[in-house]
Amino acid sequence: MPSTRIAFIGAGNMAASLIGGLRAQGVAADAIRASEPYAEQRAKVAAEHGIEVFADNAEAIQGADVIVLAVKPQVMKAVCQALAPSLSGNQLIVSIAAGITCASLEQWLGVQPLVRCMPNTPALLRQGVSGLYANAQVSAAQRTQAEQLLSAVGLALWLEQEQLIDAVTAVSGSGPAYFFLLIEAMTAAGEQLGLPRATAAQLTLQTALGAARMAVESDVDAAELRRRVTSPAGTTEAAIKTFQAGGFEKLVQQALDAAANRSAELAEQLGQ
Template sequence: MSDTHIAFIGSGNMAASLIGGLRAQGVDASRIRASDPGADKRVQLAAEYGIAMFADNAEAAAGAEVVVLAVKPQMMKAVCEALKPALQPQQLVVSVAAGITCHSLAQWLGERPIVRCMPNTPALVREGASGLYATAQVSPGQRQQATQLLEAVGVALWLDEEPQLDAVTAVSGSGPAYFFLLMEAMTAAGEQLGLPRETAARLTLQTALGAARMALGSDVDAAELRRRVTSPGGTTEAAIRAFQAGGFEALASKALGAAAARSVELAEQLGK
């Protein structure tokens, strides 16, 4: 990305995370620009990252090889239709807005190279997980640009079919909240068992971090890792049996299915 000019349309948390990730990787500030309607936000990002900020979306996008759409899904249609006359056919458009399909983007922007991404909130700490889908107009070089953009804040994985982004939404897009819920429950249970709340919370968070790092660094899957730490007749086995007796796996499947179905519904609503 060092020789690519990138424009961010919208400067919310996700855009700021991507900008911060790019700057941390050594992308020069002169190659990044962004737009935002708020004067205070423009001043803040210009001071923090040294980038050019604009009130006008078209002015920000002018001359950029990659244009990142990072506005709220509800605003996307109006933003795209207003931006369309200012875009050149060869510019790559990358959307990080949830629920907006490539078909809808093409309707509002015209046929052009489009990459649709589903990042998640850990991108804020550069530990994100993103699914990406490209339309047929996207060149191999542009795919690489999109990959490097999202890898600035974590892991970026390409998908063969756009509907798979609904599953990505269910697994990683909404996924952080599932883990936060489990952390809440474990902290509360630890407190009920007699631990100070702060101690229970710290133990829970460190355990979650350690387990994730073990899984990422292992050459076996999560099921095998679980088996390795579950001694027959031990404390872990007692807990796992209680989880499974309550239908843990079926409940997880139902929850992710609900998230994926809602993703499809939102795409239909927002794409009109």
């Protein structure tokens, strides 16, 4: 994004991760600004990334082509309403706040080019994935700007319907916690089988990492990879059958349905 000037409203973990990703891709420090209410965090971001930081949001967005809204959903309405008079009308607004719809943002900011996205926490390691939705005011060039921004911390995937953000939230936004839960459970089960806890944890973590890399790098899907590991009447089959007898697939579907429904409920509550 060589000629794009970007302003971040909020400089917490996710914003700092995006800033770090952009800087690693060669975006100049003087092309990035950020505002942040906490002095300690301002100093940290300025020192780590060499960018200019501000306490005042309106000052930070002066001259910006892209404005990234990276504040907590609960304060988004107040932040947007205060920011609205300072907008030029053609700046691209990118919101990474969970549960805030484009309709709510348009109500608070006025009609603006808006991209709403749902990143996830592995973005902190630049291994994230984000679902992006653009409103009708976003130009092709601005879609490219938004995609390049989120690609700085992982994979960026476009959605044609905004309501699919709830599904993205259920699958990838909340998804890291599901894997952490499985890691917890496998580590505990290994310990119950007699392994030292540290050994059980190492075995589980490396297995999770290796399996994920195999799935990402393979030319076949996860179902085929599972079949290749599952010998008839073997140990893996015994475990898989136990999972399935307990309703594993149905439970996963119910869990993701619950997450998607809660995402929609929060959007309704936060948009008022």
